[in-house]
Amino acid sequence: MPELPEVETIANNLAPLVQAKIITNVWTSGLKMRSHLSEFDKQALPGKRVHNVTRLGKYLVIELCDEYLLIHFGMSGRLIFAQSTLEMRRTINSLNHIHLCLDFNDFFILYQDPRRFGSVRTVSKAGPKTTGQLSTFLGIGLEPLSEKFGxxxxxxxxxxxxxxxxxxxxxxxxxxxxxxxxxxxxxxxxxxxxxxxxxxxxxxxxxxxxxxxxxxxxxxxxxxxxxxxxxxxxxxxxxxxxxxxxxxxxxxxxxxxxxxxxxxxxxxxxxxxxxxxxx
Ligand SMILES: [Zn+2]
Structure with a gap:
């Protein structure tokens, strides 16, 4: 199960790729995970620009203009980068258990999760306005690397x-x-x-x-x-x-x-x- 350092690594790798990029399309497998995007959530994402990518606890937080897209990797979730439509199709055909594809027009981010204990969800910024508030909203404990943990x-x-x-x-x-x-x-x-x-x-x-x-x-x-x-x-x-x-x-x-x-x-x-x- 990805823990803090693994999710931080994913956030560090993902941030430079997607920051300021616009999500142009979203595909989901429709299969049940611990939580997954509703049709409504899915329709709301295209056209949204990524402001920031961070980690809170074991959540990957993709911050958009008016909502957060949260990915929790559960037991076996991972992200895969595909730099062309061909590579994305090849990945989906060769790997099972792809449950989400974020299309950024010139590249794709895929979420694979064989055991489906992971979750993909959105939280509106109408509630938590900062990542600090989001952390409280999600009930996440003290961040061990913060100064608040001594x-x-x-x-x-x-x-x-x-x-x-x-x-x-x-x-x-x-x-x-x-x-x-x-x-x-x-x-x-x-x-x-x-x-x-x-x-x-x-x-x-x-x-x-x-x-x-x-x-x-x-x-x-x-x-x-x-x-x-x-x-x-x-x-x-x-x-x-x-x-x-x-x-x-x-x-x-x-x-x-x-x-x-x-x-x-x-x-x-x-x-x-x-x-x-x-x-
Ligand atoms: Zn010993």
Whole structure:
């Protein structure tokens, strides 16, 4: 599932291509996804100019003049760039599960989603006028790379909460965009046991966790994210942060202390941790 660094990578790749460009036509498969464009939404898009492309949590936000076009990649969604009608037709014919095609006249952006847990929707700017307001409207938690997310903030929002810290980190309504990969990596780097109840996080551990989460996310963005099964950049390139995972998906011993790594299910996701380094 694309997490913050992967969606940020897509936004960074897409922005220079579509900024100031006009959507001339929209095609959808009509198949059900977690949410998909209605016929009315679809009719409203042609003629709209793209003002900006950003990321909020795990959402890709394509900002138009009077609405936001939001894409959430779910488990397996991805965007594909096609630079001609021929290439677009070839892509649609050779790949299954294309659910959206945005026509920009001289190129196309396709959305592919085999498992259809993703969503494509629009939100009118009559409601949220800024991306900050849109974030609140969507119920997205603190952006971990913003200045608003620091040691004091993490300490404060975890008081009185008995949930395990890993589940808390992956709750998008608390902290934006963090999924299994980056929660697992940040907890290992910070030396925090994934099962630790939030309220037991000391101020020192909050400080380590905040700094490790920020650094792992920034490093991953600089490497174009982590390509596991489904994630590719716009032109099919793979994110190389997977080569720098210290613990996610590892089966061998701990890279720090050589202890046997332990695996358990937390919040229905497999979690790997070192019983010696993470306390
Ligand atoms: Zn260890």
């Amino acid at each position: 040691t004091k903030e993490l300490f404060y929002i975890t008081r009185g909460i008995s949930r395990q810290i890993k589940i808390f980190l992956m709750d998008g309504k608390k902290i934006a965009g963090v999924g299994n990969i980056y929660a697992t990596e940040a907890l290992f780097r910070a030396g925090v046991r994934p099962t630790l109840p939030c309220l037991k996080l000391s101020i020192a551990k909050c400080s380590q966790l905040v700094s490790c989460l920020k650094s792992v996310l920034l490093k991953a963005i600089s490497k174009g994210g982590s390509s596991l099964r489904d994630f590719y950049g716009l032109s099919g390139e793979r994110g190389s942060f997977i080569d720098e995972h210290l613990i996610y998906g590892k089966k061998e011993n701990c890279v720090i202390c050589k202890a046997d790594l332990r695996r358990m299910n937390i919040g229905q996701r497999t979690t790997t941790f070192c019983p010696r380094c993470q306390r």
